[in-house]
Amino acid sequence: MRIRKISKRSLANSASEPWVDSTRRVYCEGAYAFVPVKEGWPADGEIPNRRPYDGPGYQRMGDTLLLHGAAPTEEQLAALIAWEDPSCVLHAAAHEGVMRKPKTAVLYGEPHEVTFREAGIIYTLDPSQVMFSQGNRGEKLRLRSLIKPGERIADMFAGIGYFTLSAALSGGNIHAAEINPVSFAYLLKNIQANGLEEKITPELGDCREKLTGVYDRILMGHFDAPEFLKHALEHAETGTVLHIHGVGDRKNAIEGSLEGAGYRYIISEHKVKKYAGRLWHSVWDVKLL
Numbered sequence: 102m103r104i105r106k107i108s109k110r111s112l113a114n115s116a117s118e119p120w121v122d123s124t125r126r127v128y129c130e131g132a133y134a135f136v137p138v139k140e141g142w143p144a145d146g147e148i149p150n151r152r153p154y155d156g157p158g159y160q161r162m163g164d165t166l167l168l169h170g171a172a173p174t175e176e177q178l179a180a181l182i183a184w185e186d187p188s189c190v191l192h193a194a195a196h197e198g199v200m201r202k203p204k205t206a207v208l209y210g211e212p213h214e215v216t217f218r219e220a221g222i223i224y225t226l227d228p229s230q231v232m233f234s235q236g237n238r239g240e241k242l243r244l245r246s247l248i249k250p251g252e253r254i255a256d257m258f259a260g261i262g263y264f265t266l267s268a269a270l271s272g273g274n275i276h277a278a279e280i281n282p283v284s285f286a287y288l289l290k291n292i293q294a295n296g297l298e299e300k301i302t303p304e305l306g307d308c309r310e311k312l313t314g315v316y317d318r319i320l321m322g323h324f325d326a327p328e329f330l331k332h333a334l335e336h337a338e339t340g341t342v343l344h345i346h347g348v349g350d351r352k353n354a355i356e357g358s359l360e361g362a363g364y365r366y367i368i369s370e371h372k373v374k375k376y377a378g379r380l381w382h383s384v385w386d387v388k389l390l
């Protein structure tokens with residue numbers, strides 16, 4: 102492959118240059134980037150075509166890579182490092198407890214805070230300490246399409262702001278509760294970085310104690326959400342929409358909690374992402390009538 106060798110720092114500025122062959126991947130090593138060059142344009146030299154990475158899937162957050170599922174072999178890890186040139190690689194075998202803290206092993210480098218963008222939103226977090234699911238991207242976008250400006254919205258499990266920030270960008274006024282002080286500190290940082298201070302009221306603590314009044318929409322982005330439904334219903338009224346997350350088939354549990362609450366309702370199921378084996382992470386939208 103014909104390349105030009107440039108400093109990694111000037112990579113972002115070179116993206117729109119006419120000589121860049123954007124159909125091929127840039128190769129990075131140390132402080133340098135080897136940028137593929139289009140036919141007919143001068144090049145600095147040749148490097149062998151790289152074999153495309155075909156190892157386990159991973160999530161990139163800033164300069165850190167996060168793997169889920171089975172731990173990679175040494176060969177797979179070496180191939181991944183050569184392919185992505187990260188400064189840190191983490192393996193999250195599981196997420197533990199009600200706070201869904203990642204149980205991470207450091208496979209390469211030192212864990213640290215990262216900042217990155219997803220769908221126009223800036224996030225800062227330390228992936229070794231708090232979770233961030235890129236698999237929820239579609240759900241964040243779907244939420245954005247549903248929300249109307251001025252809606253009163255509660256996010257019962259705000260985390261570092263996955264759904265809160267998306268909902269606020271659509272014009273909702275969000276009351277966001279988060280029980281984990283580490284996630285909460287990142288939530289505050291992310292609200293500020295995205296200039297959404299006027300749209301979001303963050304609160305550190307248990308959502309069962311922090312919600313007040315009634316909301317037009319209640320976000321329940323936790324796998325135990327069906328068990329929290331009776332608390333959410335204390336802050337709902339006719340017309341309220343609840344987004345209740347869960348793993349596997351939780352429709353019966355949700356309908357069980359709705360029974361006796363005094364509402365008719367419409368319920369619809371949306372798949373968010375594959376969870377494990379045949380299990381799906383889904384969200385049930387419930388509109389109270």
Ligand SMILES: C[S@+](CC[C@H](N)C(=O)[O-])C[C@H]1O[C@@H](n2cnc3c(N)ncnc32)[C@H](O)[C@@H]1O
Nearest residue numbers: 199200234258260278279280281307308322323
């Ligand atoms: C953001 S994670 C859920 C992740 C996301 N739904 C997903 O599937 O990837 C759930 C968050 O809820 C928080 N949480 C758990 N119980 C809570 C409670 N009773 N009140 C407020 N926050 C809570 C956890 O600390 C965690 O940050």
